[in-house]
Amino acid sequence: MPPGVSENSPAAAVDRILAPSSLAHLGRLRLNVRRAFGARPGNTPVRNLVQPTGLELERHKAYDQGDELRFLDWNAYARLDQLLVRQFRAERETPVHILLDGSASMDVPERDGKFAFAVGLALALAYVGVRHHNPVRIALIRSRAAGALASPTVRFPARMPLLAEFCARLRCGEGGGFDEGVAEYSQSLPQAGFVVLLSDFLAEPADTRVLLHRLASRDHEIAVLRPLGAAERDPSLLFQRARVRDVETGGEKVVRLTPHNLGLYRRALEEHLTGLERDCLDNEALFGVCDIAAGLENCLFAYLPRIGLLR
């Protein structure tokens, strides 16, 4: 790590992802996209979509007038005496939109390094996407007033430094508004794609539910990743008794972390995660809780393949 760079800074996370060993591992992974594809040919096989040429045979169909003769399966005609045309599984590019929560809540608790973790995760997923020639864009979603901060769309690994430089400069903004920001940003997307939402989703559950429904209704394939650190999981690591302040709304509460109150907090956190997972299921979105304490590498190479986001 360069001198002066904090371990929990986005720049440090970017450096870790760009390490040759990390890139070598990431190069062997690919996004497990089920239905999101674009119009342009690419490297992502699309189930139930065929094309005349390709690598993977999808099916045969009876020859119709107008089909090109060069696609006829002459061997089948010899055996079956039927005119059949080979159809191959189509390969399309998948537009990948990685939407990173830039609200103030992503920056606390500071010792968790939630935002840096999310930036590293975003860059890693972007590399996996670009490695298979998918157009990838990372957008930092801030409040409606601040607007989104989007990177250029990158298709080729040679242009990864652009994304890395973009990610290294990312900082959290003030206030919240992730849901509104995503809704606004999604209107500018020209076609459906694979949307990865990297956020703590600490908003009203109803707003999150509306957001997911809106994205799903526009045929986006959604993956929801919720980074969760040790201090957020167990605030007794930070204090026993304090006046806690919501960094987004400014609301305050004097809290004493008795075992009972700690249990209540954990219950609220559990309800928050359960509700989020239920909303994701309702909208056919992939959901995962990324344990920051376990590390970025553990998340990328063990957890995300396990939940089916990568393969």
Place this chain on the structure above:
Amino acid sequence: MGFANPLALLFSALLGVLVLLYLWDRQRQHVDVPSLLLWRLVPQEVMQRRRFRPDWLFALQALLLLALIGGLARPYGSGGPGDAPFRRRILVVDTSASMQSREGSRTRFDEARELALEQLGQMGAEDEVMIVAAAARPRVVLEFSRDHAAARDALRQLEPLDTPTNLSTAIALARRARDADPERSDISLFTDLPETTLEPEDRSLVRRFGVGETSDNVAISSLQIFQGAFEDPGRARAYVLVTNYSYGEAHGVLTVALNGDQVSRTGFTIPGRGNRTVAVQGFSGAGLVTAHLDGSDALSADNRAYGWIRAGREWRFLLVSPPSPLAEEIAAIARVVPEISVEVVAPDRYAGVDAASYDAVLFHRVAPPAPPRNALYLYPPVGNALFPVLGQARDVEVMDWNEAHGSLRGLRPLPAWPLTAANILRLPPGAQPLLWSRNETGEFPLAFAEEAEGRRRAVIAFDLEAERLLSNDNVSLLVFFLNLLDWLAPQDGDAPQVVDTGEVAPLEGLPPSLPVRVEDPHAQARTWPPGTSEIEADLAGLYRVSADGTRRTVLANLFDTAESDIGRGARDQPPPPMPEATSRDAERRESFGWWLYALAAALMFSEWFAWRRSA
């Protein structure tokens, strides 16, 4: 059960401060969280509770504070309240000459005395006070006493002297008094000397009250009268060294008088920190020489100096010697020095000479029975009856000498004397070696002197004749010989002694069975008991001592650069506050308090340990 220092219990208010700090600290700690959504289940009433709910760390801190306060309060056991609190305070007042310096309308001593009285006024009724006057010698003015009125009177009657300062001795005396009860005693020093003059180990013990700022002083720092041992008064010269200790130019007039008659009057201008020597000669006779500065400086004690010019006289010596070169050399000396006359007789004719009519008799190579007057024996021969000869030595050197004796004072270096031959004489009991040498058998005297039954006797054991007394190479030997003659025929006992103030002047020749009357320079007369053989010259000027018609005179001068250099910057920092009184009984049982301190230390360690664990 009680408290020797109940005022310390006022610190209990700190407990309230601790509680406030605790509450404030609790309120002060803000922690940013991503959202309050996760805290919504925490009961509202718990979150808003602000009442005081101490934890065990707070209990530790409170206990620690209570232990410290308890230790400060000095609790004592069940033996009762004990004596009223009191302290033993030692006031050391500088009474040296510089304290006479005028600072405006008052002197430094007035200011110091006022500060001491002020301190005295702040003492509790049960406090004991001791007063020490510090000058050249410390003097206990008042032993420990609770009679503050007496202490006040003693301070008011105290006057500065004309002596140098010897603070270290006074502080040592005060420390000895303090060491008898060090916990309860303290020392206050009132002086114009800066703190740096105190011994480093004394600085923490002494509360110093500095006085004095001015440096305006012009002093006679030396009065030297040069009059050879055999010179008459008309050839005497006086040298007066006037020093300007201030940092500005000084002007004045120096007047030198003999027995009150003016001999010279010299105006001078001396730059700051400079000096000037004024030579005076042409004295008309013997008597008291007074040098006086006319000026308006801050310190007058060093503006006057005293000296003495001896009266002229004739020395008559009888030399008993066979014809020899030494006899011729001594006769030659007598021809050159008009005050000395020497008559030479052969040893076989000595019996017919009236030796008592001479100041001293010199025997060369002979040692007849003791003469009635003072005698000098030169190279007593082997087999003489007076000084047994133990052996002979050749080519010896002077190994050491007695520089305290009048005959050798100021002579150096004597080891350059190689002597041709010497007899090794047995040193008579009571004799004082003047020169001695060493051979393989041990040390032996080369010259010695003794004084007994009112007669003086000196012996030169080496062959003076072989050394050529008048040789250019032997000037020291000639001076030694003349000094010895001078010692043999002493001056009139009425000649005054000239000493520096603060010195002890011995009084010789006073009748031991009679009281001694001393009149000091301020014309104050005191009578001392019989047997008094010395006086302390604490004032500059002329002391007249008498005992049944026998008179002695002592002239005391303040020649002390450190004392005259009065610009010392003593008022540099304020003294520390006076310590509080403590109870005698509580001190006796103070182990109770120390246990509380120990408990506090243990609690502090426990809290640190707990903090480390929690961190």
